[in-house]
Amino acid sequence: MHYRMRDGLSWCVSEGRAVFLDLESDRYFRLGLEDDRAFQTWVQSGEANMLDPAGLVRTGVLVPCSAPQPPLAMTRVTMPLVDLADEAGTRAHIVDIMHGLLAQCQAARAIRRGALAKLVGGIRAGRTPPPTCDPEAAVRRIATAFASTPLSFRKSGQCLPRALAAHAMCRRSGVVPTLVFGVRVAPFAAHCWLQFGSHIVVGDLEQARMFTPILAVP
Numbered sequence: 001m002h003y004r005m006r007d008g009l010s011w012c013v014s015e016g017r018a019v020f021l022d023l024e025s026d027r028y029f030r031l032g033l034e035d036d037r038a039f040q041t042w043v044q045s046g047e048a049n050m051l052d053p054a055g056l057v058r059t060g061v062l063v064p065c066s067a068p069q070p071p072l073a074m075t076r077v078t079m080p081l082v083d084l085a086d087e088a089g090t091r092a093h094i095v096d097i098m099h100g101l102l103a104q105c106q107a108a109r110a111i112r113r114g115a116l117a118k119l120v121g122g123i124r125a126g127r128t129p130p131p132t133c134d135p136e137a138a139v140r141r142i143a144t145a146f147a148s149t150p151l152s153f154r155k156s157g158q159c160l161p162r163a164l165a166a167h168a169m170c171r172r173s174g175v176v177p178t179l180v181f182g183v184r185v186a187p188f189a190a191h192c193w194l195q196f197g198s199h200i201v202v203g204d205l206e207q208a209r210m211f212t213p214i215l216a217v218p
Helices: 031-045 053-059 094-113 116-125 136-146 159-174
Strands: 002-005 008-013 017-022 027-030 063-066 178-184 189-196 200-201 212-216
Touching: 002 008, 002 053, 002 178, 008 178, 008 212, 017 031, 017 178, 017 212, 031 053, 053 063, 094 116, 094 159, 116 212, 136 159, 136 189, 136 200, 159 189, 159 200
Parallel strands: none
Antiparallel strands: 002 063, 008 017, 017 027, 178 189, 178 212, 189 200
16 A cells, blocks of 8 residues: 545645645644654655554545655745845835735635635636746835735735735736745744745745745745
8 A cells, every 4th residue: 555645735844843734624734743753754764664654544644545656845935035025115106006905805805705725726727927028127016016005904814815916916917926825833823925036025024934835836
């Protein structure tokens, strides 16, 4: 009997513990200590050295398969170094601010209506836009617009709709950024930000550095 990771899961190791994001059920979860050790052994050494595959099957992390399959790689992204919101040297265009507010409202409605898996699937299935001649200028303009939105649109709990909205604006501008979901263990928390190379478009550089990436969606 061989095993593979169940579809719809992504994972990372934060503070020594494996953390999973299940897109289908819209939840983050961790394993018990024994199952955590078994999973990390499988990831590092292969199923021949796995401590208890039955336990990982019971948790829903692994499913049986007919042939050996390598573990799904842990999510990795470029280390963010620059927060474009902090580098905004010009005033935002009012049209960009209005587009950002509209996009954020649309993203918030989409989050209330549908599961995270549907939103991520829509992004992945989206058509790649024609490249812009100056992608850095485009993302700087979008970052400046979101940095200029009213405080009520930047309060705690708005990280996902803001990141989704900025992602949509980037794609319309011919730029393909990365939507990053991150977690931390103690205390448990999750965060979402938008990144272009090593540049944070929305999501706050210092805050993003406090989280381990668990899912990255271009």
